[in-house]
Amino acid sequence: MGIIFKGNLTGALCKDCKEPLLGSVIRFYRVDNINSDILSHVAADPKETIRILDEKEIKVKSKLLVAEAKIDENGDYSTVIKGNEQYDGPLTIDIVTHRVYQQKSKDRDPIQFTITTVQPRWTQDDQDNLIFNWKYCIQSRFWCHIRELFDAWVICGRLLNCKEKNTPIPGITVIAMDDDWITDDTLGSAVTDGSGHFRIDYTSSDFKKTFLSPVINVETPFPPFNSGPDVYFKLELAGTPIAFEKPSDKRNNVGPCLCVQLCLDTIDIPDVPIPASFTHFGRTRKIGIQSEINSANGKTQRTGFEGYAFYGSVFMIGSLTKRLNNQPMEYLFEYQKVATPTTPLSASGWLPVKNNMIPETVIGNLITLTSDPMNPVVKEPVYINPVGTGKTEVTYNGDWIKVPQNANFEAHQDAEILRINTNLIDTRPDIDMSAPTATIGSATTATNPRRQNEYVAIRMKQREENNPASEVVAGTSKAIALFNVRYDNVNKHGSWAPSTASNQVAAVSVDIDEILSGSTGCNKITEDLNVRYTARHENLGSVALSIVGPKKPGQNFSFPAISLMSEPETFGTTQLQFTPSGQSVKDLLPCAYTITLSATVKLTTGDGEPGPINDFISFCKS
Structure with a gap:
């Protein structure tokens, strides 16, 4: 008990x-x-x-x-x-x-x-x-007094749709500000929950900051020294400011507990105070258009991601504003081919990126309040060249893209603002690799001439709508290496099951001398195994051979590492290495084995790279 x-x-x-x-x-x-x-x-x-x-x-x-x-x-x-x-x-x-x-x-x-x-x-x-x-x-009344004695100040509130008073707005960042005569202080921020509620905790030091803080903290102006903050609120949606209260809307000298009900009737996105700009390639890699491009070869020069050329569709990353000089803004991208990465750019050498060179790209969103409590805020993407129907699309002024002027348009910041299909810049034909299988393991450029990297600089321009006199450059890249050439009629599976493949990212072929010397490609391997290999691309990353098959207890075998040769290809003949070292091909178990040649290329879109390119051949050990 x-x-x-x-x-x-x-x-x-x-x-x-x-x-x-x-x-x-x-x-x-x-x-x-x-x-x-x-x-x-x-x-x-x-x-x-x-x-x-x-x-x-x-x-x-x-x-x-x-x-x-x-x-x-x-x-x-x-x-x-x-x-x-x-x-x-x-x-x-x-x-x-x-x-x-x-x-x-x-x-x-x-x-x-x-x-x-x-x-x-x-x-x-x-x-x-x-x-x-x-x-x-x-x-x-009593509990807030206790909180004040602990210097624990709090704002408890709720954000609702003004037109639909019972509809909460979740997912909005509410920022509490103190209007001060020197500089406004940020008291804190919180994200509204599913019911629109938010809570912001702070201390008196958050609103008593001065230019001498933290040595001297006092609420200004003087006196009194014991007044509370003058609170107004800012709103953001996923980092994008939403027009809301101004310092003149402040609540004067609030106490340690402030309870508010805020309401928002429309989404109005104020224009950002920084100019539009083009800064990076790729949404994922975000390769700097100047600092991370090697001036000598046009390839990437980021630690851990060095020596990559570009290919395919590449996102241009930057920021947009709706207005320039307080006028509606429009922008375009231009490109210029050069002979080498160090060739000076010509003022007259720029060509516009045409509409047909731009795959579907989202440049921002229209943000709208709804009356649906389950989905109170809707983001509708705004596209360049949307795929499908029912999507909001930008309008063009010739080659210039008009930035939407809707009050609720959220222009992309440090995100994609254009996408360029570089296949329409590097338009060279594929390389025909037609050759007998006997040439695998030998140089190919004499009979199948190479096509080297192209080099192209890209820039962004902006201007007031229909005002050529206001044109300004908003970012110019160094000349980047570009390679979109493919390889056709590439030998596959050597003399074992000969075939060819086209539209290959790289030419990768493997064969076995002992099969090549036979008449049917089915010669069995007895004591010798000489493997021929060829991997060709202007931007080879690695080349490796591997073998799959049964092993005796304690036995191990593999191919030696392959060192890259001068561009554009690596080729040769190699043999298996055994452990213990005294063993050889004749010690393999009588069974089937498969040899794979794998190559990687250093190409990137700024968001991804091609996977390994492979060829394989099988043989029987008798």
Whole structure:
């Protein structure tokens, strides 16, 4: 048998916002002398009896302590007193607060306050325990005063659709600002939840910043020194600012608990204060158009990603603005081929990137509020050359792309603003690799001439709509290496099962001398195995041979590493290496084996690279 004290304690911040008393302890005290004052307290509303105790009062009542319990993150508490002792009189309930919920300020001495005196209503469980269950929510006026003593300031609010008052807007970042005469302070930020609620915790140091902070923090202007912040709010959606309140909309000198209901009727995206620009290649790699391009060869020069040429469709990464010189803006991209990466660019050598050279590209979004509580904010992409129907498309002014002027248009920032199909810049024909299988393992450029990397610089221009005089360059790349040539009629599977393949990223072929010397391609291997290989591409990354087949216990075999030769191809003949070293081909088990030649190429779109290009050949060991 025992006595159980349990329940839940919270503190109100406002009507629909409360918090658990995490960081506090609840204490139950006996009442020493029951008199008329005590009885009046038992009958009184806790709002009338709650007060902070001084050290003397705390010391006097310490000997009357019956039980205490810590309050958890849900506001729940529970403690058990073992034994048969019972107490039927009234109990005084105090709270000792060490920290308040989500406190950001430094610790301070605990504060003890008394809430009320109650006559417990005991219940009994099936184990004969006596239970006193007491729940209470401390009124906001008193609890916010306690929070202020801990320098714990809070904003609790909700963001709703003004036109649909019951529709919350989730996923919006709410930023609380303090309007100050020197510089506005950011108090904090939070993202609205599924019901539109948000909570921002801060301290007085967040709004008492000066040019001498953190040495001297005071709220300005002077005086008073003990005023609260003057709060207004900014909104963002996934990092994009939304036009909302201005400093003139501030709430003056707010207290430690501010409860607000904000509403938004339309999405208005203010233009960004930075100019439009073209800065990188590729959404994933984000290769700098100047700093990460090697001036000597036009290839990438990023640590861990060096020596790559470009191919395929490449995203141009940068930022757009809706207006230039306060006028609607339009932009275009141009390219210029050069003989070498170091060839100076010509002022008259630029060609426009035509509409047909641009695959589907998203350059921003139209953001709209809806009345659907399950989907309150809709982002509708805006496309260049959309695939399919029902998509919002930009308009052109010749080769110039008009930036949408819709108030709710969110222009891309540090994201794709164009995509160029570089196959329409490098338009050279494929290389015909037609040759007898006997040529595998030998040089091919004499009979199948090479086509080297092309070099092209790319730039972005912007201007006021229909105003050529306002044209400015918004970013020019170094000349980049470009290679879109494919290989046709490439030998595959050597003399074993001869065939050819076309439209290959690289020419990769493998054969075996001992099969090549036969008439059917089915010669069995007995004592010798000489493997021929050829891998050709202007930007080879690696070439390797591997073999799959059974092994004797303790036996191991593989091909030696292949070192790359001068561009554009690596070729030769090699043999298996065995462990132990005294073994040879004749020690292979009589079975079937497959040899694979694999090559990689250093090409990138800025978002991906081609996978390995392979060829294989099988043989039987007799």
